[in-house]
Amino acid sequence: MSVPALEARGLVRRFGALIATDDVSFAVQSGARQALIGPNGAGKTTLINLLTGVLKPTAGQVLLQGRDVTHVASSARVRMGLSRTFQINQLFPDLTPAESPALAISERDGSGADFWRVAGGRSEIIAEIESLLTRFGLEADMDQPTRKLSYGKQRLLEIALALATRPRVLLLDEPAAGVPEEERQDILAALAALPSDVAILLIEHDMDLVFNFAERISVLVAGRLMAEGAPDEIAADERVRAVYLGEDAHG
Amino acid sequence: MSAPAATATMGRVAAHLHRRARWRWPEIAFWLAVLAVIFALPSRAAIINEALIAGLFALSLDLILGLTGIVSLGHAAFLGLGAYAAAVLASQGFADPLLGLAFGAGIAALVGLVTAPLLLRGGDLTRLMVTLGVSLMLGELANRNGWLTGGADGLNFSIGPVLGLFPIGFTGQRNAALYSFVVLFILFAIARRLAHSPFGLALTAIRENRLRAGALGVGASRRIVAIYTTAAAYAGAAGALLAETTQIVSLDLFDFHRSADVMLMLIIGGAGYLYGGIIGAAAFIVLRDVISAATPEYWEFWIGLALVILVLAGRDRIAAAPRRLITLVAPRVTRGGVA
Numbered sequence: 001m002s003v004p005a006l007e008a009r010g011l012v013r014r015f016g017a018l019i020a021t022d023d024v025s026f027a028v029q030s031g032a033r034q035a036l037i038g039p040n041g042a043g044k045t046t047l048i049n050l051l052t053g054v055l056k057p058t059a060g061q062v063l064l065q066g067r068d069v070t071h072v073a074s075s076a077r078v079r080m081g082l083s084r085t086f087q088i089n090q091l092f093p094d095l096t097p098a099e100s101p102a103l104a105i106s107e108r109d110g111s112g113a114d115f116w117r118v119a120g121g122r123s124e125i126i127a128e129i130e131s132l133l134t135r136f137g138l139e140a141d142m143d144q145p146t147r148k149l150s151y152g153k154q155r156l157l158e159i160a161l162a163l164a165t166r167p168r169v170l171l172l173d174e175p176a177a178g179v180p181e182e183e184r185q186d187i188l189a190a191l192a193a194l195p196s197d198v199a200i201l202l203i204e205h206d207m208d209l210v211f212n213f214a215e216r217i218s219v220l221v222a223g224r225l226m227a228e229g230a231p232d233e234i235a236a237d238e239r240v241r242a243v244y245l246g247e248d249a250h251g
Numbered sequence: 252m253s254a255p256a257a258t259a260t261m262g263r264v265a266a267h268l269h270r271r272a273r274w275r276w277p278e279i280a281f282w283l284a285v286l287a288v289i290f291a292l293p294s295r296a297a298i299i300n301e302a303l304i305a306g307l308f309a310l311s312l313d314l315i316l317g318l319t320g321i322v323s324l325g326h327a328a329f330l331g332l333g334a335y336a337a338a339v340l341a342s343q344g345f346a347d348p349l350l351g352l353a354f355g356a357g358i359a360a361l362v363g364l365v366t367a368p369l370l371l372r373g374g375d376l377t378r379l380m381v382t383l384g385v386s387l388m389l390g391e392l393a394n395r396n397g398w399l400t401g402g403a404d405g406l407n408f409s410i411g412p413v414l415g416l417f418p419i420g421f422t423g424q425r426n427a428a429l430y431s432f433v434v435l436f437i438l439f440a441i442a443r444r445l446a447h448s449p450f451g452l453a454l455t456a457i458r459e460n461r462l463r464a465g466a467l468g469v470g471a472s473r474r475i476v477a478i479y480t481t482a483a484a485y486a487g488a489a490g491a492l493l494a495e496t497t498q499i500v501s502l503d504l505f506d507f508h509r510s511a512d513v514m515l516m517l518i519i520g521g522a523g524y525l526y527g528g529i530i531g532a533a534a535f536i537v538l539r540d541v542i543s544a545a546t547p548e549y550w551e552f553w554i555g556l557a558l559v560i561l562v563l564a565g566r567d568r569i570a571a572a573p574r575r576l577i578t579l580v581a582p583r584v585t586r587g588g589v590a
Contacts, residue, residue, distance in 0.1 A: 054462075079468045093460075
C-alpha cells in the first residue's frame, strides 16, 4: 500500500485527568472519501485539532504524506497540504469572497510576505479566484463583505477557502451543520464536486450525508476508535448501532 | 461557463481586488490641502509641524492597532527612541537631518524587532502591560544614562539644513513643516502600498480571525513581528522629526501620556484606514490649541468629553464618514454589472 496521505499513530491527548483522545491510530489514503463519526463528546474536534496542529498531542505522532509533522506548526502544515474547514464558520467578516482566497493563494505560492505588489494582482491568482468563485456559485457575491452573505453561502466559502490552499488532505468539520434545507443541496453538490485526488476526512452528524459520501467510516467513541470499515460494515456493526446509530439514526 | 463570461468575471475580480489600491482624487485633494495649509499659514508653521509629526506617530500606531489588531499602550517608547537616537547623533556632530531620521527609525526598528516576540503570547491585556512596561523601562534607561542623554535636563543640539539647503528649526519653521510633510507623505504612501499587498491582507486576516488565518497558512507570529518592527521604525521616524525640528529632546517623550494621546488621536480619526491617525492628530492638536487658548486649565476636560461622546455616541459613524465619502464619490467598480 502506498504512503497514506494522513496518518495518526497512537495519538493521546489528556486534559488533566480527562483523556480526550485515547490511543487513536488511523490512516487516510490519497484521494480517499472517509468519514469520522461519533456521538457528542466523543472527541472528534480534539482529534481534528491534534491532526491540524492546533493542539499538541500528549503522546503519539501525526504523519502527512509519510512525514512526521507532530512538531510542525499548524500554519506550516497547511502549506504542506493539510487544510480544514470549521464546524462554526471561521471567516473574515470584512473581507470579500474574492479577497479571502487571495490570502490563501498568496500564502501557498510563497508571496505572502510581499508588501509591495497589490494582493491578488497577478493574472494567475485572479484566474484561480475566478474559478473557485464560479465552482462554488459565489461569483455574484464576490464583492460583498463576507458578513453580508447568507449562511449557506458562508458555508460554501468555508470550503472554498480551504480548497484555495490546494490541500492534499482536507478535513471537513460538519460542512452542512445548520444549513437551511433550501441551501443544503448547494453544499452537497460542492462536496460531490471536490477534486478526486484530494483525500477527504468528513466529520459529520448527518448520517444520510455520511453514508452517501464516505467509502470508509471510522467511529470514535469516548476518545477511542471503536470501529472502522466500509459503510455497510459500520451500519451492520452491533456495537456502533448500540452507542451511536440506534439513538441518533433519525437525528 | 462560456469563455467571454469567464473573462468578464475575471475582469470583475481584478477590478475588485485593485479597487482600494488605486489612489482616488479625494485622497490627492487631501494631501494638496495639507500642503496648501502649510503655505497659507506661515505663522502657524510650528503647530502644523507638530500635527504632521503626531500624524506620523498615529499612522505608526494604526499599522499595528488598526491594521493588525495589536494593542499598545507604550508606543511612546519608539517615539522617544527615535528622538534620542537622532539627538545623540546630532550632538556628536552628525547634524544631517536625513541621516538622523534614518538612524532614529533604524534604532527604533531594532528595538521593535527585539521586543515584538513579547507580544505573541497572551491577550490584549498582556500586550497593553508589556508595551507599557517596555516604554517605562526605556524612559528610565534614558533618565539613568545622563552621560549620553542629558538625563532629566534633556539634550539641546543643533541640526544642519535638509539636503544641505533648507534650514529647519526656529529660523525655518515652514521648512521644518515641509520636511515633516514630505517624510509623512512618503511613509504614508509606503504604508498604503503595504496595506493593500498580500502582507497587508494577511495582517487584516490576523485581525479579523487569527484562527482561520493560521488555517490558511498564515504564519501569524512572523507577520506580527514584521509589522511591529515597521511600526516601530515609523514611530522612530516621527521621534527623529520631532527632535530635529525642535532641536531639543526631553524625557517626557517616553511618557505614558504620549502613548495615551496617540491612541486618542487614532480613535478620534478612526483606526484601520490609515488617514484616521493623521486626521485625528490634526483634530486633537487644533482642539487642544483652541480650547487651551480659551480655558488653559481645563482643556483636557473638553478633550475628555469629546472622546466620551465620540466613543459612546457614534465613533463608528464618525470614523466611517470619510470612508463613506470616498465610496460615494469614487467610481463604483462594485456591483454595477450584476444585481
